[in-house]
Amino acid sequence: MKQIVLASTSTLFGEEYLAYLKPAMKTLFSGVKEVIFIPYARPGGISHDDYTLRAADGFKELGITVRGLHTFDNPVAALDAAQGIFTGGGNTFLLVKTLHEKGLMQHLRSVVENGTPYMGCSAGTNIGGLSMQTTNDMPIVYPSSFETTGLVPFNINPHYLDPIAGSQHMGETRETRIKEFHTQNTIPVVGLREGSWLQVVGDTITLRGTLSARIFEAGIAPYEVETGTTLQHLK
Numbered sequence: 001m002k003q004i005v006l007a008s009t010s011t012l013f014g015e016e017y018l019a020y021l022k023p024a025m026k027t028l029f030s031g032v033k034e035v036i037f038i039p040y041a042r043p044g045g046i047s048h049d050d051y052t053l054r055a056a057d058g059f060k061e062l063g064i065t066v067r068g069l070h071t072f073d074n075p076v077a078a079l080d081a082a083q084g085i086f087t088g089g090g091n092t093f094l095l096v097k098t099l100h101e102k103g104l105m106q107h108l109r110s111v112v113e114n115g116t117p118y119m120g121c122s123a124g125t126n127i128g129g130l131s132m133q134t135t136n137d138m139p140i141v142y143p144s145s146f147e148t149t150g151l152v153p154f155n156i157n158p159h160y161l162d163p164i165a166g167s168q169h170m171g172e173t174r175e176t177r178i179k180e181f182h183t184q185n186t187i188p189v190v191g192l193r194e195g196s197w198l199q200v201v202g203d204t205i206t207l208r209g210t211l212s213a214r215i216f217e218a219g220i221a222p223y224e225v226e227t228g229t230t231l232q233h234l235k
Contacts, residue, residue, distance in 0.1 A: 005120070005198070008195065035065070035082070037067065038099075040069075049070075088121055088124055091123065096148060129149075134189050174191060185218070190216075195211055215234070
């Protein structure tokens, strides 16, 4: 049975890393002693080792140790043996490229579908959808495929931002960009605001956190769903 948390961000303004997610993490990783961390997104160019140390600090309060996937000679076997898996944020293009190059994208899907608890934040949440095509990140590398794990049957736009009233910024809004995506694709998109996450238990997908999410489906007007709403209709 799938057990997943897909969060918009790892850190809320004024809080410590992963602080707002601790209650969800306690539930998701109940009984887990070690989590395998996938550090490939490298936010700000941080090294794999330093990023793993940051993740370890976030799990320390729960009594869970963290080991970076990059330290294993056989990452496929490491995922097979993992008690739990966490993928952090950063650059989604780099994360997706690395996972495909190492043959890990669909293997990650397989182990999570078989019950290994998984948590993603930001880029780690992007790869939970059908494709990475609704990421906000710069294309600093060229992945062999935009396809991701498909652990949920739609795409996600983490860090979703609403237009700011009175702003003089003339660039595209997130809503505009997602509408552009829907001129070429029919995959639904969940605009996931900061402080929100998707909880997946088996086949049930539920919006959690304090804020609503904005839903985009091709051919219909965007709409809001409140926290606690299940999203099985998005396919």
